[in-house]
Amino acid sequence: MALRHAVLAALLDAELSGYQLAKVFDLGVANFWHAQPQQVYAELTRLEHDGLVAGREVAQEGRPNKRLFRVTDAGQAELERFTATAAKPTAMRDDLLVQVQAADHVDDETLIARLTERAAFAQSKIDLFSGLLRTMRGDRAEEEFLRYGERVGPYLTCLAGLAFEQLNRDWCERAAAVLKERRKAHVRD
Amino acid sequence: MALRHAVLAALLDAELSGYQLAKVFDLGVANFWHAQPQQVYAELTRLEHDGLVAGREVAQEGRPNKRLFRVTDAGQAELERFTATAAKPTAMRDDLLVQVQAADHVDDETLIARLTERAAFAQSKIDLFSGLLRTMRGDRAEEEFLRYGERVGPYLTCLAGLAFEQLNRDWCERAAAVLKERRKAHVRD
DNA sequence: CCGCTCATGTAACAGGTTACATGATTTA
DNA sequence: TAAATCATGTAACCTGTTACATGAGCGG
Numbered sequence: 001m002a003l004r005h006a007v008l009a010a011l012l013d014a015e016l017s018g019y020q021l022a023k024v025f026d027l028g029v030a031n032f033w034h035a036q037p038q039q040v041y042a043e044l045t046r047l048e049h050d051g052l053v054a055g056r057e058v059a060q061e062g063r064p065n066k067r068l069f070r071v072t073d074a075g076q077a078e079l080e081r082f083t084a085t086a087a088k089p090t091a092m093r094d095d096l097l098v099q100v101q102a103a104d105h106v107d108d109e110t111l112i113a114r115l116t117e118r119a120a121f122a123q124s125k126i127d128l129f130s131g132l133l134r135t136m137r138g139d140r141a142e143e144e145f146l147r148y149g150e151r152v153g154p155y156l157t158c159l160a161g162l163a164f165e166q167l168n169r170d171w172c173e174r175a176a177a178v179l180k181e182r183r184k185a186h187v188r189d
Numbered sequence: 190m191a192l193r194h195a196v197l198a199a200l201l202d203a204e205l206s207g208y209q210l211a212k213v214f215d216l217g218v219a220n221f222w223h224a225q226p227q228q229v230y231a232e233l234t235r236l237e238h239d240g241l242v243a244g245r246e247v248a249q250e251g252r253p254n255k256r257l258f259r260v261t262d263a264g265q266a267e268l269e270r271f272t273a274t275a276a277k278p279t280a281m282r283d284d285l286l287v288q289v290q291a292a293d294h295v296d297d298e299t300l301i302a303r304l305t306e307r308a309a310f311a312q313s314k315i316d317l318f319s320g321l322l323r324t325m326r327g328d329r330a331e332e333e334f335l336r337y338g339e340r341v342g343p344y345l346t347c348l349a350g351l352a353f354e355q356l357n358r359d360w361c362e363r364a365a366a367v368l369k370e371r372r373k374a375h376v377r378d
Numbered sequence: 379c380c381g382c383t384c385a386t387g388t389a390a391c392a393g394g395t396t397a398c399a400t401g402a403t404t405t406a
Numbered sequence: 407t408a409a410a411t412c413a414t415g416t417a418a419c420c421t422g423t424t425a426c427a428t429g430a431g432c433g434g
Contacts (some may be wrong), residue, residue: 042416056342087283092221095191098198103341225423255384
């Protein structure tokens with residue numbers, strides 16, 4: 001039961017439709033949680049059933065009608081309760097790490113390719129997050145925004161996402177460099 | 190089908206029993222993948238059935254017998270195939286991030302407590318990983334080990350784990366500091 | 379004698395992924 | 407005219423978590 005709270009947290013800032021929420025939790029954008037659209041729709045149904053969010057139908061012209069959801073008082077209370085419980089640390093689970101663990105026993109050419117791909121992906125997320133942060137803080141300096149800004153939650157999670165992707169990129173580049181160096185050393189043998 | 194490859198990768202270095210593997214993938218030690226013991230045993234059964242690992246019974250005195258597993262040629266080939274396929278980037282999924290996303294809408298006292306807890310946990314993993322790295326490289330300098338060491342896969346994944354936990358710790362401390370500062374600012378209003 | 383480590387599992391459940399389905403409108 | 411976007415779901419499946427079960431030896 002974790003997606004529930006992620007959805008509630010996402011709805012704190014604005015009324016959103018299932019479709020918009022699905023995009024928030026999509027791979028490209030997700031800075032604090034990730035989920036498939038199907039999961040989001042299913043969760044919204046459950047949340048509404050449990051009275052933690054309330055939806056209202058909005059008629060649109062030229063495109064399908066949509067339902068906008070907002071957090072109810074019960075939903076707010078549930079978030080409060082959730083925050084009070086300890087969050088168990090995320091377990092490391094990344095295919096790329098498994099592949100690197102197997103280095104020296106698999107083809108390093110392909111492994112270097114995987115690392116290079118991932119570094120590029122991380123870079124694109126870095127660009128995305130940097131832009132989001134700039135938008136959030138507007139013309140204020142970061143320190144000032146963090147002290148006096150009206151809402152820092154999303155900013156802090158975005159900072160985490162940025163740092164994480166920078167780490168990803170740097171580590172991938174380092175690992176790729178190491179494997180390349182070793183190939184040269186090996187050839188010399 | 191990801192745990193399979195993690196198990197295969199773990200068995201590259203040594204013949205291990207299910208029990209030993211379970212510890213490798215346990216929360217405390219896992220530097221490249223995490224899984225419950227039950228999952229490990231189940232996966233081993235499947236891997237053996239598929240001929241990717243081979244187990245041999247080892248009789249012991251004073252304690253239960255155990256089965257040691259090693260990677261077969263087919264298992265090696267499977268790992269090779271796996272490495273050739275692109276690994277999809279890990280999706281961010283951390284309860285703590287959700288809690289921080291909701292900051293400004295929930296009690297910051299408890300949130301700061303959560304962040305402090307996590308920072309301490311991260312620190313303990315930093316210590317653990319630092320020790321593992323020292324053990325792996327022995328008396329060699331890191332650069333030298335990475336260039337000429339016989340096996341760098343585990344070292345690289347451990348480096349990733351270390352960097353990740355350092356990031357965790359730093360971010361948690363930063364976020365907690367920001368929330369504390371804001372409480373002061375708020376009181377002054 | 380209590381709890382820990384070694385050693386291996388089964389069963390039920392919760393959570394997440396993939397595939398499939400529909401249908402209108404806007405953009406290239 | 408093909409593809410992308412808006413908008414919402416169902417169903418089957420795979421993966422991971424939690425609870426439970428067993429049994430011997432070892433250390434405090």
